[in-house]
Amino acid sequence: xxxxxxxxxxxxxxxxxxxxxxxxxxxxxxxxxxxxxxxxxxxxxxxxxxxxxxxxxxxxxxxxxxxxxxxxxxxxxxxxxxxxxxxxxxxxxxxxxxxxxxxxxxxxxxxxxxxxxxxxxxxxxxxxxxxxxxxxxxxxxxxxxxxxxxxxxxxxxxxxxxxxxxxxxxxxxxxxxxxxxxxxxxxxxxxxxxxxxxxxxxxxxxxxxxxxxxxxxxxxxxxxxxxxxxxxxxxxxxxxxxxxxxxxxxxxxxxxxxxxxxxxxxxxxxxxxxxxxxxxxxxxxxxxxxxxxxxxxxxxxxxxxxxxxxxxxxxxxxxx
Numbered sequence: 001x002x003x004x005x006x007x008x009x010x011x012x013x014x015x016x017x018x019x020x021x022x023x024x025x026x027x028x029x030x031x032x033x034x035x036x037x038x039x040x041x042x043x044x045x046x047x048x049x050x051x052x053x054x055x056x057x058x059x060x061x062x063x064x065x066x067x068x069x070x071x072x073x074x075x076x077x078x079x080x081x082x083x084x085x086x087x088x089x090x091x092x093x094x095x096x097x098x099x100x101x102x103x104x105x106x107x108x109x110x111x112x113x114x115x116x117x118x119x120x121x122x123x124x125x126x127x128x129x130x131x132x133x134x135x136x137x138x139x140x141x142x143x144x145x146x147x148x149x150x151x152x153x154x155x156x157x158x159x160x161x162x163x164x165x166x167x168x169x170x171x172x173x174x175x176x177x178x179x180x181x182x183x184x185x186x187x188x189x190x191x192x193x194x195x196x197x198x199x200x201x202x203x204x205x206x207x208x209x210x211x212x213x214x215x216x217x218x219x220x221x222x223x224x225x226x227x228x229x230x231x232x233x234x235x236x237x238x239x240x241x242x243x244x245x246x247x248x249x250x251x252x253x254x255x256x257x258x259x260x261x262x263x264x265x266x267x268x269x270x271x272x273x274x275x276x277x278x279x280x281x282x283x284x285x286x287x288x289x290x291x292x293x294x295x296x297x298x299x300x301x302x303x304x305x306x307x308x309x310x311x312x313x314x315x316x317x318x319x320x
Contacts, residue, residue: 019038026201055181083121084102089102099139107144
C-alpha cells in the first residue's frame, strides 16, 4: 500500500481524523479504542487488544494499518508455533546459507491470540518488541521503522493458552478492552456492505498517510511539553499503585515513562502542545491496567485493575 504523495505531513490530530474516516468504513463503535491505538502508535508503543470474539479486534488493526499505508502482516498464534516461525530462519540456497525473513519484518504485525503460543515463542516476539531487532545465528537484524505490534487475546478462553507473564505484559504501552458496541453502533454495523458474512468495504480502505507521517507524529509528540508539577503528578499516580492494599504488584518505573508518553500523544490529539492532568487521567487506565497484579482476595471480591487505578487517581492531588 503506497500513500498518495502530498505535502506537508499531517499533524497527529489531522492524522487521527483522516484514519478514523477510513476505519469507519469497516469498524463502528470503537472510536475511543482507535484514539488510544493511534496515540500508542504515534509514540512507537505496542498495543494489546483484549475482547471477546467478534468485536472487531483484528478488523480494527487491519483497517488502521491500511489507512496508515503500513506494511501489515497477521500471524495466528498456535500452541505448536516455533520462534523461527516469527523471526525467520537460515535456509540453504545454491549451496549457500541465506536468511529468510519471518513475518516480524513488517511495519505492523498483528499477533492474533498471542496467549495461545508457548512462552519460548512469546519471548521471541517480545524481544523484537523491545530491541527492534532479531538475532538469528548470532547476527542481529534490524526491523523496519516503524515496527509496531498489535496483539490480541480472548479473556474468556483458557483451554490451551499460555498467559503472558507480568514482566512481558509490561512491554505493551497500552492494553485496550475492546467491548461490544452500543445499540446504535451495532445497527450501523449492519448497514455496512457485506458479501455473505464478509465485509467487502475493507477493500475500500485507502492509505491516507504513510510511515513518514507516523515518524513526524512521533517528533510532534516528543516536542510536547509537561510541567514539573505534571511530571510529579504522573510519578505520584504510578507510585500510589504500589501501596494500594488490593494490589500485590504495582506499576513499574517503565509505566511512568509510558504514561507520560501516552499523555503527550493525548494532548496532541486534542490539538495542544502541552500536557494537562486530564490527559494523564484519560490515559492512566489503558497504560496501567495490564501492569497491576491484584491480590487473590481482591479478585474474589470482583475488584478489577481499573478499580485500583481509579483509587490511585482519587488519592493523588491534581496539580493546579
